[in-house]
Amino acid sequence: MDIQQLTDFSPEAIDKAFAAVLADAQSTIASPGFDAEAFRLEWLGRKQGRLKQLSDAWLKTAPVEGKKLIGQRFNALKEAIEGALENAGTGTAKVTVSSLDITLPGTTQPVGAEHPLVKTMAEIVDVFRKMGYSTRLGPEVESDFYNFESLNFPPNHPARDTQDTLVIADQEGKPLRERLLMRTHTSPVQIRSMLMEEPPLRLVIPGKVHRNDESDATHSPVFHQVEGLCVDTNITFSDLKGTLDHAMKAFFGSSVKTRFFPSFFPFTEPSADVQISCIFCGGKGCRKCKHSGWIELLGCGMVDPNVFEAVNQRRIELGKDPVYDTSKISGFAFGMGVDRITMMKYGISDIGLLYSGDNRFLEQFA
Template sequence: MMSDPIPALSDYSAASLVTFFGNLTSAFEADLRAVTTKDELEALRVKWMGRKQGLMNEIGEVLKAAPAEARRDVGMQFNTFKKSVDAGLAAELKTETAAPVVRGIDMTLPGTAHQPGIEHPLLKTMHEIVRVFHHLGFSTETGPQVESDFYNFEALNFPPNHPARDTQDTLVIAAQQGRPSRDRLLMRTHTSPVQIRTMVAQQPPLRIVIPGKVHRNDAADATHSPIFHQVEGLCVDTNITFSDLKGTLDHAMKALFGSSVKTRFFPSFFPFTEPSADVQISCPFCAGKGCRKCKHSGWIELLGCGMVDPAVFASVDERRLAEGKAAAYDPAHITGFAFGMGVERIAMIQHGISDIGHFYSGDMRFLEQFA
């Protein structure tokens, strides 16, 4: 390392300054190459950059004697040299810090277990439902959660004064009063708007299944949530009958709950289907004998369905014509069926869960049961 005193400068010409700072640079680089530990690096820093006794102070004292006409060049070369010393020390410190530390390995310690993530039980159930219908030739369609009144209500044959349009039931987007009624935005209350969007975009035949999240202004309790999930289906073609609907849903329920499950259909009402039906399955907990979960009836109501109302086909063709497309859904030649089920309800039945809130609580003790 450099131990000789800083020599005096009697000549402050450009050539002398280049030689002077060149020798200092060589001396610093030699000192830096000799460093092997952090303690030696710190000692080198104090030697060159120490506030009281560092060589940088001695160099500055030597350069103070420079004549006035040379001080500008002397100052510039001194600052350049000082920056190079700072950079060299910082680079060496970074290298020293980043050097890997080799430690002994205790082979008696247990290994680290890496637990893979799992599907949320709701997503797992939703994917299971979708797979059942994929095997029947249905394809998946999705759509936006923020919908217009036309797609969510009007095209599905909900009259303007229907209770579902009221803000007591529907979450609407603010500041929509200036828009025409059919263009006002809201959070979709079912995945049925995707049925309309698909029919407007495509000609029959159609076989689609529509999984997704929906929103309603419901108070949260053991069986209700303002956010939940649905899987809906639509089949449109020539000569589609109610028997096709019954056969499709009977097969799906057996695929989901076991081959021993029976289905039965009761008349119901939905604005977008006619005729409409509620579907019940024989209780999978008591095999239809009657228990607390089926309220001792032996049956559990699971979903709604029906034949697509001709008024819905008329709304679809109206929108197709407005978009410059040909009408394709004449109810004299085209028929179809639709159905919809709540994913949470099916998951609760499959796993014997009594409170829908468990799905949204984020409680790992609950979720880990499905790993």
């Protein structure tokens, strides 16, 4: 390769020489049958590339006062040629000696979409937020005290069998209340909140929970809940019914009806299961509601006084006042499965699809 030698090192002559090299590169890139790899080797090769040879020849013969200018021009020229080469295959090649060409099209970043579980959970939380509830979060790895004992699940009580637990390994040497496990519900956040705050409380608690369940179309060892807690003076079961009836209408539509059936939960007394009129058939009866016209959706109840006593005792242990006096205050709690509501809302038949990470499934909700 013949190298054109520089004899004039004035700024004007240097700019003219670099303009000629730039024009040569532009011509090559714009030529029919342009071979990007061959161009890269010819112009940008580390040992025998044209730019390397020009740099060596021109800097070697340049006077001291011209070396800086030539070095700057070479850096800008190299960046411009590399940028043009990168864009050559897109039809947007444009050579410029500027480090940034704002006339070139930008790189489009694809915009994601909320996962249907996340979207549904946020919508449920928003319903209660508009009713004056604050959001609280807590750890997924909990102690036995927060997950069971403080919620009126005594050690070895049969009620613990209803929540088969995933425990952390190597905890046998600790006292039972200090042993760690994956939380089976978001109720421990209710206890943590009452330990930190004084009544009145109106909390909604979304989050991921874990149970030792076999995976099938309707069960998963990982799922999501939204729980709520209201504590104040003169809170009654009527307040609970009115709150949940309003929430279900706000989420599913004003035509939805609710009804309550007696149930059992260790941390509430009395307890109830809540059903809503079938959102698919309007209560007439269909396959999805097993022709009953009703769908069981959540559990609820008045906070058991034993829970308040456990909170008071723990507050005393922490050096705080026992402010949850059951002779003056009362409260209600409720909890619902986000996964089931999501499956109802979007017509999903297998809970595993929500955790598969399959873009072919998730793109339907974008």
